[in-house]
Amino acid sequence: MIKALSNKIYFLLITCCFSLSSNAQLNPVTVISDYLKINSVSGHEKKAGKFMKKLCDELGFHTTVFSDSDSSYNFCASLVPLKKKLPSVLLINHIDVVPVDEKGNWKHPAFSGAIDNDTLYGRGAIDMKGLAVMQIFALKNIKESIQIDSLRKNLVILFLSGEETGGINGAKKIIQPEIIEQLNPMVVFGEGGGGLKNVIDGKENELCFFVSNAEKKSIWIKLEATVKSSGHGSVPSSKTANKLLLKAIQKIEETEERILVDRNAKRTLKAIGKIMGGYKGFILKHFNWWIFKPLRKKIIHSNEALQTLVTNSYQLTQIQNPQGSINQVSQTASAYYDCRLLPNRSERPLLMKLLFRIVDPRIKITVVDESPEADPSKLDIHYEIMKTSLLTVFPSAHVIPLLFPATTDNSYFRSIDIPSFGVLPFELNREMVESVHANNEKIPTKAIDDGIRVYTELLRNYTK
Numbered sequence: 228m229i230k231a232l233s234n235k236i237y238f239l240l241i242t243c244c245f246s247l248s249s250n251a252q253l254n255p256v257t258v259i260s261d262y263l264k265i266n267s268v269s270g271h272e273k274k275a276g277k278f279m280k281k282l283c284d285e286l287g288f289h290t291t292v293f294s295d296s297d298s299s300y301n302f303c304a305s306l307v308p309l310k311k312k313l314p315s316v317l318l319i320n321h322i323d324v325v326p327v328d329e330k331g332n333w334k335h336p337a338f339s340g341a342i343d344n345d346t347l348y349g350r351g352a353i354d355m356k357g358l359a360v361m362q363i364f365a366l367k368n369i370k371e372s373i374q375i376d377s378l379r380k381n382l383v384i385l386f387l388s389g390e391e392t393g394g395i396n397g398a399k400k401i402i403q404p405e406i407i408e409q410l411n412p413m414v415v416f417g418e419g420g421g422g423l424k425n426v427i428d429g430k431e432n433e434l435c436f437f438v439s440n441a442e443k444k445s446i447w448i449k450l451e452a453t454v455k456s457s458g459h460g461s462v463p464s465s466k467t468a469n470k471l472l473l474k475a476i477q478k479i480e481e482t483e484e485r486i487l488v489d490r491n492a493k494r495t496l497k498a499i500g501k502i503m504g505g506y507k508g509f510i511l512k513h514f515n516w517w518i519f520k521p522l523r524k525k526i527i528h529s530n531e532a533l534q535t536l537v538t539n540s541y542q543l544t545q546i547q548n549p550q551g552s553i554n555q556v557s558q559t560a561s562a563y564y565d566c567r568l569l570p571n572r573s574e575r576p577l578l579m580k581l582l583f584r585i586v587d588p589r590i591k592i593t594v595v596d597e598s599p600e601a602d603p604s605k606l607d608i609h610y611e612i613m614k615t616s617l618l619t620v621f622p623s624a625h626v627i628p629l630l631f632p633a634t635t636d637n638s639y640f641r642s643i644d645i646p647s648f649g650v651l652p653f654e655l656n657r658e659m660v661e662s663v664h665a666n667n668e669k670i671p672t673k674a675i676d677d678g679i680r681v682y683t684e685l686l687r688n689y690t691k
C-alpha cells in the first residue's frame with residue numbers, strides 16, 4: 228500500500244515527535260501482555276482490535292478501519308496515508324484466537340498475559356498477538372529512523388479478524404477489489420514456518436528457518452449414504468446406509484498414496500539434502516531420479532515433514548447417524564473428510580474424479596468448505612529480502628522454502644496473485660510449537676526481541 232508527500236508532512240512530524248516522547252518507555256513485552264489479557268476468541272475481535280488501533284494512533288501511524296463489527300474488525304496502520312496509493316509492503320497478523328478449554332491444565336490462565344521468568348504466557352502469545360506487536364515495534368523503529376517523505380513504498384501492518392475460522396470475516400473481505408486497491412500490496416508477509424533446530428538428521432544443532440511460499444489447499448468433503456426405508460435391527464440387510472458408507476470409506480482408505488514431486492517440493496528437498504549431506508542428503512537432492520523411486524516411499528514415511536511435502540492427505544474426521552434407538556437401522560449415514568491437497572490446480576479435479584470413480588453412486592458427495600485456490604509464490608526478490616533479513620539477525624542459520632501443511636490468511640493474497648510468504652521470525656523450540664492452540668502458549672522475551680529485529684531489517688530493506 229501506499230504513498231507519499233503532502234503539505235501535512237510538517238504537521239505529521241510534529242505529531243510524531245509528540246508520540247515518540249509520550250511512548251518513549253513503551254515496552255513490547257508489556258504491550259503483548261496487555262494485548263493477551265483481552266479475550267478475542269474468533270467472532271469477538273473488536274475490543275482487542277481497538278486496543279491495537281489506539282496504540283497505532285498514539286505512535287503516529289495512519290490507521291484505516293475497513294470493517295467495524297464485533298465479529299469483523301479489520302484495520303491497517305501505515306507509515307504513509309493510503310490515499311497516496313504507494314505500492315505497499317504488507318505485514319499481516321490476526322486479532323482472533325481459538326477458544327479456550329477452561330478445564331485444561333493451565334500454568335497461567337489463558338488470558339492472564341503472565342510474565343514468568345522471561346517468558347510470556349497466554350492464548351495468542353505466538354499465534355498471533357506476539358507477532359502483531361513485533362510488527363508494530365519494527366514499524367516504529369523505521370519511523371524513527373527515516374524521512375517518511377522519501378519513501379517510495381508504503382509500509383503497512385494489517386490486523387485481521389477470523390483467521391482461525393477460515394478468514395471469511397477478515398482476509399476474504401480485504402481481498403475484494405475496493406479494499407485491495409487502497410492497500411495496493413506488492414508483497415505480503417504473514418505467519419507460517421519458523422526457526423527450528425533438530426529438524427535435519429545428523430545436523431541437530433543447525434538452525435533452519437522455514438519460510439512458506441505455498442500452502443496446502445484444504446477441502447472438506449461430506450459423503451452421505453441414504454436408503455429409502457429404514458428397518459428394524461432384527462432384520463438382516465446388506466443394503467443399509469451404514470454398510471454403503473463403510474464400503475466407500477474402505478475404498479478411500481485403500482487408495483494408493485500418490486507421491487508428487489513438483490518444483491516447490493524439489494527445491495525444499497534439495498535445500499534439506501544439501502544441509503544433511505551424505506547418502507541420505509544425496510537422495511533428497513535428487514529425489515526425482517528414477518533410480519531412487521523404489522526408495523522414495525521409505526524415505527518419506529520416515530519423516531512426517533517430507534511426507535507432507537509430496538503427498539495429499541485425506542483424514543476421516545467424523546462418522547455420523549441421526550439419533551435413534553439401537554434397534555433402529557439408520558436411513559442415512561454421513562462421513563466427513565478433511566483433505567489437504569498439494570497446491571497445484573489439478574489436484575482438486577483429480578480428487579473429485581477419484582471420489583466419483585471409487586464411491587458407490589448412491590452416495591452423495593458434497594464439498595462442505597474449501598480454502599481459496601492459490602498458486603505457490605515464486606521465490607523472487609521478496610523471498611530474498613526476507614532471507615537476507617533473517618540472516619542479518621541469525622547469520623549462521625539456513626533459510627529454506629516450505630510448503631505449509633495448513634491454510635492461513637496468506638492463501639487469500641496468493642489467490643489474487645500477490646506474492647505472500649509466511650515465517651515466524653524467531654527461533655522456536657518444540658515446547659513453543661506444541662503450545663500453539665494448546666494450554667500455556669508461550670513466547671520467551673528473547674524471541675520477541677529477535678522478531679522485532681528481523682521485521683525491522685525487513686522493512687528497512689524496503690526503504691532503500
Ligand SMILES: [Zn+2]
Binds near residue numbers: 321354355390
Ligand atoms: Zn495464526
